[in-house]
Amino acid sequence: MKILLIEDEEKLGLFISKALEESGYSCELSTNGSEGLELAAIGGFDLILLDIMLPGQDGFEVLKNLRKFKIETPVVFISALNETEHVIKGLDLGAVDYLKKPFDIEELKARIRNVSRKFTGKRATILSIKDLELDLVRRMVSRNGVEIDLSKREFSILELLVRNTNRVVSKTEMTQKIWNIEFDMGSNVIEVHMHQLRKKVDEHATEKLIETQVGFGYLIRGELIKN
Known part of the structure; x- marks a missing residue:
């Protein structure tokens, strides 16, 4: 929620x-x-x-x-x-x-x-893009029917990216919305969390969903379906 x-x-x-x-x-x-x-x-x-x-x-x-x-x-x-x-x-x-x-x-x-x-x-409780599915009520994620174990923070980041499908989410926006703090240019907290999120969501999948827009932020492309 x-x-x-x-x-x-x-x-x-x-x-x-x-x-x-x-x-x-x-x-x-x-x-x-x-x-x-x-x-x-x-x-x-x-x-x-x-x-x-x-x-x-x-x-x-x-x-x-x-x-x-x-x-x-x-x-x-x-x-x-x-x-x-x-x-x-x-x-x-x-x-x-x-x-x-x-x-x-x-x-x-x-x-x-x-x-x-x-x-x-x-209201929509399931968000889907391609073979990725987010259950907003149970706070669960799966790809191609296989459940993925995410931390609360990782789920929030993925939800932010999915809700903003086809739009680049900047590091500044991510820190403000997920951590409720101002972005520290010297911090690598975003990179660390994104690395872990990618390993869980994309590493074993045929199609990689999470893109890095160098100098701008992160992006997921596709058609968002709400159920």
Whole structure:
């Protein structure tokens, strides 16, 4: 499950992101309402966790614009605004849930599981390109029917590449979306993970799927099928 967290308190956002990733979710953090809206429009997220008091545009405006742009991703508000009027407004705008801060991280996970049960059947849970298949619910990968054992980070990288089929994903974009940090030009963390991912996904396959675009990033070509 791919989650977009729009939360301007960076420490809290990083804490939530880490906790969700440790539970097997893929989580991307944005600290600005306008930026979060842009990410939601292109990111293929399964769920958006949305604060209300945000720079750029507040959470209510973000949700209004999501629906205006026909983006139907389920939204759960997480906010310190805990008056009944705020909860009612959020739900009336189309949020599927409203969680008041402060909250227990286990309660948040339970809310996410509840949303997943309600909406999984309405969204694609299997992504396929050629003989590669990603099961987004079980977080499993296979090629030609043979299961491939990936780490959580490797799965997130592969999912990012597959969701952006036929588009080069830069190292900067990868570090920001997978690690939620700025890209360090002196680091080889991307190369290390890509080497391991290639060994698992491509080494024993007739057709190599993951391409390196020297100086730009990484690419998978093909027709993406969503089921």
